[in-house]
Amino acid sequence: MVTDVHALNGKLPIADDRYDTVIVGAGAAGITAALAAAQAGDSVLMVDENPVPGGLIGSDVPLFFGGRMTAAVQNAGRMIEQVFASNPALQTAFDAGIDVRLGTAAWGLYRNGPALQTMPEAQLGLADAERAWMVGFDRLVLATGARDLVLGFAGWDAPGVMGAQALHALLVRYDALTSRRVLILGSGALACETALLAKARGLEVAGLVEVLGAVQAPAALARRVAAAGIPVYVGHSVAATRAGIDGIEAAILRSAAGADVAIACDTICLALGTIPATELLEAACIIPGDGITLAGDAAGPAPDMAYVTAWAQALGRLAPADTIVCQCEAVTRADLLDVQPPHYLARPSAMAARSLATLIADGPAHPDQIKRLTRAGMGACQGRRCRTQIACLLAESSGVPVSQVPMASFRSPVRPVPLHLLADGQESAAMADGWDVWFGIPTQWTPYADIGTPREAEIVANGGNMHV
Amino acid sequence: MADFPKGAAVIVIGAGVTGLSAAWWLARSGVDVIVLDKGIIGWEASGRNGGGASHYQSPLFAEEQRLWPQMDDLLGYPTEYVRERIIIQRDQALLDHYLAVGRMCTAIGYRVDPLDAKQAQELVPLTDETCLGGIHLRFGGHANPQRTVQAYAWALQDLGGRIFQHTRALAIETAGGRAVAVLTPRGRIACEALVVAAGPQSGMLLAPLGINFPVTSARAEMIVTEPAPLMAIGGVDGNGLYGRQTLRGNLAFGGGPHEWIAMTPDGPAARPTSPLIRNLARRVAEMFPRAAHLNVIRSWAGVIENTPDGRPIFDRRENITMATMSGVGFGLSPASGHAIRDLVLDGACSFTDLSKLGLGRFADLPDDWREQRGWAA
Numbered sequence: 001m002v003t004d005v006h007a008l009n010g011k012l013p014i015a016d017d018r019y020d021t022v023i024v025g026a027g028a029a030g031i032t033a034a035l036a037a038a039q040a041g042d043s044v045l046m047v048d049e050n051p052v053p054g055g056l057i058g059s060d061v062p063l064f065f066g067g068r069m070t071a072a073v074q075n076a077g078r079m080i081e082q083v084f085a086s087n088p089a090l091q092t093a094f095d096a097g098i099d100v101r102l103g104t105a106a107w108g109l110y111r112n113g114p115a116l117q118t119m120p121e122a123q124l125g126l127a128d129a130e131r132a133w134m135v136g137f138d139r140l141v142l143a144t145g146a147r148d149l150v151l152g153f154a155g156w157d158a159p160g161v162m163g164a165q166a167l168h169a170l171l172v173r174y175d176a177l178t179s180r181r182v183l184i185l186g187s188g189a190l191a192c193e194t195a196l197l198a199k200a201r202g203l204e205v206a207g208l209v210e211v212l213g214a215v216q217a218p219a220a221l222a223r224r225v226a227a228a229g230i231p232v233y234v235g236h237s238v239a240a241t242r243a244g245i246d247g248i249e250a251a252i253l254r255s256a257a258g259a260d261v262a263i264a265c266d267t268i269c270l271a272l273g274t275i276p277a278t279e280l281l282e283a284a285c286i287i288p289g290d291g292i293t294l295a296g297d298a299a300g301p302a303p304d305m306a307y308v309t310a311w312a313q314a315l316g317r318l319a320p321a322d323t324i325v326c327q328c329e330a331v332t333r334a335d336l337l338d339v340q341p342p343h344y345l346a347r348p349s350a351m352a353a354r355s356l357a358t359l360i361a362d363g364p365a366h367p368d369q370i371k372r373l374t375r376a377g378m379g380a381c382q383g384r385r386c387r388t389q390i391a392c393l394l395a396e397s398s399g400v401p402v403s404q405v406p407m408a409s410f411r412s413p414v415r416p417v418p419l420h421l422l423a424d425g426q427e428s429a430a431m432a433d434g435w436d437v438w439f440g441i442p443t444q445w446t447p448y449a450d451i452g453t454p455r456e457a458e459i460v461a462n463g464g465n466m467h468v
Numbered sequence: 469m470a471d472f473p474k475g476a477a478v479i480v481i482g483a484g485v486t487g488l489s490a491a492w493w494l495a496r497s498g499v500d501v502i503v504l505d506k507g508i509i510g511w512e513a514s515g516r517n518g519g520g521a522s523h524y525q526s527p528l529f530a531e532e533q534r535l536w537p538q539m540d541d542l543l544g545y546p547t548e549y550v551r552e553r554i555i556i557q558r559d560q561a562l563l564d565h566y567l568a569v570g571r572m573c574t575a576i577g578y579r580v581d582p583l584d585a586k587q588a589q590e591l592v593p594l595t596d597e598t599c600l601g602g603i604h605l606r607f608g609g610h611a612n613p614q615r616t617v618q619a620y621a622w623a624l625q626d627l628g629g630r631i632f633q634h635t636r637a638l639a640i641e642t643a644g645g646r647a648v649a650v651l652t653p654r655g656r657i658a659c660e661a662l663v664v665a666a667g668p669q670s671g672m673l674l675a676p677l678g679i680n681f682p683v684t685s686a687r688a689e690m691i692v693t694e695p696a697p698l699m700a701i702g703g704v705d706g707n708g709l710y711g712r713q714t715l716r717g718n719l720a721f722g723g724g725p726h727e728w729i730a731m732t733p734d735g736p737a738a739r740p741t742s743p744l745i746r747n748l749a750r751r752v753a754e755m756f757p758r759a760a761h762l763n764v765i766r767s768w769a770g771v772i773e774n775t776p777d778g779r780p781i782f783d784r785r786e787n788i789t790m791a792t793m794s795g796v797g798f799g800l801s802p803a804s805g806h807a808i809r810d811l812v813l814d815g816a817c818s819f820t821d822l823s824k825l826g827l828g829r830f831a832d833l834p835d836d837w838r839e840q841r842g843w844a845a
């Protein structure tokens with residue numbers, strides 16, 4: 001059989017390490033799964049990206065930290081200790097012989113499927129501060145938790161606007177939150193629990209905000225919030241914010257009747273819901289099965305999109321056109337609604353006739369199209385902060401429920417990994433030998449005039465690689 | 469969405485760069501044209517490529533060179549086209565090879581200047597003293613594939629052309645060897661002439677007509693970093709890579725092994741990347757040591773159409789014009805559309821000889837040509 005030396009077949013190496021079971025995420029669900037696997041006699045690796053490097057926390061990866069972390073997050077040693085202290089079950093996992101690696105992020109999942117048949121085995125890509133490597137597994141449990149559901153409003157790109165998951169992480173896991181006075185958006189269980197936690201940890205809670213006409217949490221929880229003296233602004237939305245050098249200083253809430261009230265706060269916490277963190281699967285274009293399972297919040301319920309839509313529309317109505325939607329690429333609401341190219345490109349007059357509406361009229365639009373045109377979602381946070389907003393905007397403009405709109409896609413690496421770390425240090429000889437800029441088809445680059453002449457034979461004999 | 473039409477003078481199957489450019493050229497000539505795509509415009513190779521436009525070997529290249537600098541104005545929408553390219557190397561044998569390629573290009577009329585180590589390091593500030601030198605192409609360039617696809621589509625619509633997305637051509641209806649209509653799930657559309665520019669699917673569409681249009685598919689991968697300071701010339705290749713620095717500053721590069729994949733009429737079921745992105749990361753870090761600290765923030769894969777000799781196909785049978793670019797279709801698209809327009813309206817290309825790119829060259833191609841090359845999925 002003829003083989004193409006330039007094809008990928010046989011060139012991807014087997015994994016650097018191999019375990020019966022690999023667990024991503026050392027939260028409650030991950031540890032439970034790890035202990036069960038260890039008890040069944042499996043060799044077990046459990047990785048957790050916490051402590052997340054300070055640089056990534058600053059980029060709002062993987063949670064929406066909103067710049068409200070102390071300098072302590074830059075101290076890796078202190079952060080490791082803190083992660084341990086806040087999660088005593090980790091010690092149990094160590095004692096059970098589980099290989100626990102903290103500060104280790106899973107950035108890619110690879111398994112043979114349609115359009116990828118060259119993996120020698122299923123593999124998970126990992127990276128810590130020193131290196132990247134691949135692990136093989138028989139069973140993989142993704143206990144990756146949930147990430148923040150983010151919606152924007154005027155000034156939400158100032159330091160001090162954050163997600164409830166991030167607030168919890170900075171407060172409990174890292175003990176590195178700088179916030180003093182928090183205003184919480186939402187009045188469901190997540191919002192109420194966040195308020196009670198913040199209060200218990202000595203923060204002032206300026207209140208809860210709810211765009212709907214009533215508190216959303218179960219009555220018992222709502223009573224505890226009321227008993228703690230935390231006001232709830234029902235029927236209110238965020239009209240504006242005031243920010244200074246250190247970020248958020250106040251939120252201006254507007255009632256349904258149009259009355260404004262200014263609430264002093266240094267932090268606005270989005271607690272409208274969380275999203276199962278399944279980006280490893282999404283980037284790999286695979287669904288659970290064949291030894292890969294989701295556990296804990298990663299398997300958890302999708303957010304209540306009807307509620308999220310109500311919020312997105314309420315915030316959207318009050319957001320000025322220049323409100324940023326994508327922080328990484330500084331794309332505004334107006335840019336999105338007009339599908340404008342980024343500011344470093346000319347904005348030709350013909351664009352005036354083009355908009356999100358015309359894009360939708362041309363056929364159901366996909367958020368990835370909007371991403372390609374406006375760059376929204378093309379930054380280092382991979383759209384974690386803007387994908388829900390864009391989906392809501394697209395749904396609203398299309399007149400369909402957001403559940404019918406596809407989400408922007410995730411791509412490996414699902415965590416930013418520096419080139420020099422991601423780089424494969426021990427490339428296989430087959431990979432090096434078979435490497436060509438393009439396909440290595442010798443006849444492809446023959447200048448047209450030389451086709452069918454002796455010159456062509458000469459070029460092909462020389463390997464023909466003349467890709468420029 | 470516009471009402472589904474009964475007919476058009478010309479139907480183009482495939483809204484990649486080849487089909488869209490062809491339709492735009494036809495519309496410029498006042499032709500009533502409809503473009504059909506099974507999905508979204510540019511969703512396949514045309515929106516997932518490296519954006520390179522330096523295909524000196526092609527008979528379309530002179531026309532491409534004439535057109536690219538005007539494309540933003542002609543289309544009315546930005547393509548992010550930037551002129552010229554540089555190829556640097558850190559391996560003496562590769563450098564010698566590219567110096568020879570440069571001399572060859574200069575000899576055929578496309579000027580290439582050799583760069584010594586110092587010149588190369590100055591022109592490419594992200595590299596360092598490991599760069600041994602390179603070549604500076606005083607021709608060619610690069611553009612943003614996704615913006616370009618959309619620009620063709622909008623420009624076509626501005627001229628009255630119609631695009632139907634999510635509308636797969638199921639079959640071509642013929643009468644006496646001539647295409648008379650295209651069947652889609654939304655209805656039948658009659659046509660006076662047909663263009664098949666369906667990339668990897670072109671062969672499947674044409675086979676029932678008794679036309680052997682040999683093309684097969686492979687998946688290729690690219691990675692992209694967070695932005696780096698802008699280099700004066702962003703089209704820098706080398707170290708086994710092709711790609712570009714975008715005007716935003718991101719480094720987007722591909723290269724290395726591809727994977728031959730099975731193709732269906734619906735297109736690929738998925739377009740995943742593989743751990744090859746680690747090999748790409750290594751080569752980018754080696755080529756640009758001063759950018760090695762930058763985060764890789766994304767990767768993607770696209771499916772590439774390939775003919776048995778890696779060369780485009782341009783041909784016409786009766787009123788059916790068919791074209792595929794065999795992996796170099798983005799850069800040449802301004803000219804490929806012009807050539808297709810000429811074939812459809814005039815029966816022959818007005819600006820260059822395409823006789824060596826016809827289907828005739830595959831008359832004796834055995835059925836197992838993929839296996840013979842090791843290209844079977």
Ligand SMILES: Cc1cc2nc3c(=O)[nH]c(=O)nc-3n(C[C@H](O)[C@H](O)[C@H](O)COP(=O)(O)OP(=O)(O)OC[C@H]3O[C@@H](n4cnc5c(N)ncnc54)[C@H](O)[C@@H]3O)c2cc1C
Nearest residue numbers: 482484485486506514517518520637667669770797798799
């Ligand atoms: C990773 C990568 C890097 C590349 N780098 C470069 C580069 O730097 N420079 C360069 O010039 N080229 C490059 N290429 C190649 C280039 O992208 C292709 O040659 C070019 O896009 C082909 O365009 P096309 O319109 O002919 O085909 P495609 O882009 O494949 O478009 C064909 C279209 O036809 C549609 N279609 C298929 N079947 C049907 C049907 N039955 N009915 C309706 N519609 C149908 C498809 O949906 C598709 O949109 C690269 C490609 C990839 C993937």
